[in-house]
Amino acid sequence: APAAGTATVEVIPGPTNGVPAASAPGAPLVIEAAVLDAACQPASGANVRIWHTDATGLYGPGTDQCCYYAGTVATDDAGRFRMRTIRPAQYPVPDAPPAHIHLEISHRGEPLETEIIFRDEPPPSMAPPTGQVLPIVLRPDGAGWRGEALFVLHRR
Secondary structure, X not given: OOOOOOOOOEEOOEOOOOOOOXXXXXXXXXXXXXXXXXXXXXXXXXXXXXXXXXOOOOOOOOOXXXXXXXXXXXXXXXXEEEEXXXXXXXXXXXXXXXOEXXXXXXXXXXXXXXXXXXXXXXXXXXXXXXXXXXXXXXXXXXXXXXXXXXXXXXXX
């Protein structure tokens, strides 16, 4: 299990590639996260790249522009980071996947590409996945939402 406490580093995703700020307001979202290496030790200095849609489910103007919300951070000595952003929406198209946040995490050659999706209740298994999709429970926090995530990297 990761060390108790809160992250000492934070990422606040914002516009990239010259994309203007999103005009759609969104509910504030804070996610406290920890990254562990393949031996389940804190992944200190892991690189975390994050991107997601705005509150209407869009990444930015045009089809090849990204993103209203994107950013990178390196984890602290305990492998933790905090993301302070807005709650993204589902893509505004039929049969779209659930609203999510993309993450690319790497540490000493151990990569992980994953997505965070949101749940109303804890999943039946609390074992953290090593890929694909990580469902996290969001709870109301004043005017916004708060959640926690644990990521485990794997060796190639």
